Amino acid sequence: MLILSAFPATAKRVTAEFATRRNEFLAALADEVYIAHATPGGHLERLASRVREWGIGWEKGKSSCADIQQNAQ
Numbered sequence: 001m002l003i004l005s006a007f008p009a010t011a012k013r014v015t016a017e018f019a020t021r022r023n024e025f026l027a028a029l030a031d032e033v034y035i036a037h038a039t040p041g042g043h044l045e046r047l048a049s050r051v052r053e054w055g056i057g058w059e060k061g062k063s064s065c066a067d068i069q070q071n072a073q
Helices: 016-029 043-054 065-072
Strands: 032-035 057-060
Parallel strands (some): 032 057
16 A cells, blocks of 8 residues: 655645645556536636646546536436
8 A cells, every 4th residue: 555645744734725736646656537516616627727737537427516407306
């Protein structure tokens, strides 16, 4: 098992910045990315844009409850 971290050993709390860096770090290592839910204009939607820029294959689930309701009809 290989354990990688993009953070110093002194990092004790997850901040919004650390969470963004963690998500980008893991996405950069991946062959494909699946985003189950991304709020329009949110952090994960911005991550999806970066993943597309990097040329990594990606797929997303439903982006909102409205999408789920619309597709159920």
